[in-house]
Amino acid sequence: MYEMQIGEAAAGSGPVWHVVARDHRATLCGRPLQPGGNAETDRHCAPCMTAFQYVMQQASTE
Structure with a gap:
């Protein structure tokens, strides 16, 4: 199962939604999870979304 969590964009351009497998501690794009991500955004991590589509x-x- 997968869930969405907010984290910093790979390019460091602010928060984005990342895709995370429940049994992993990193996003599908390989970024480590950052606890306490409570920013608001409507942007999504393109590498995570591409990886999720492939999966x-x-x-x-x-």
Whole structure:
């Protein structure tokens, strides 16, 4: 299962939503989780979203 958590963008341009697998301590793009991410944003991490799309496509072909 996956969830969304707010963290710093890889480029350091402010907060974005990252995709995180519940059993991992890092985002799908490889950034470590930062506790206490309570900023508001409507931006999403493009590398996380690309990785999530790939994971979902692989799951649907199995």
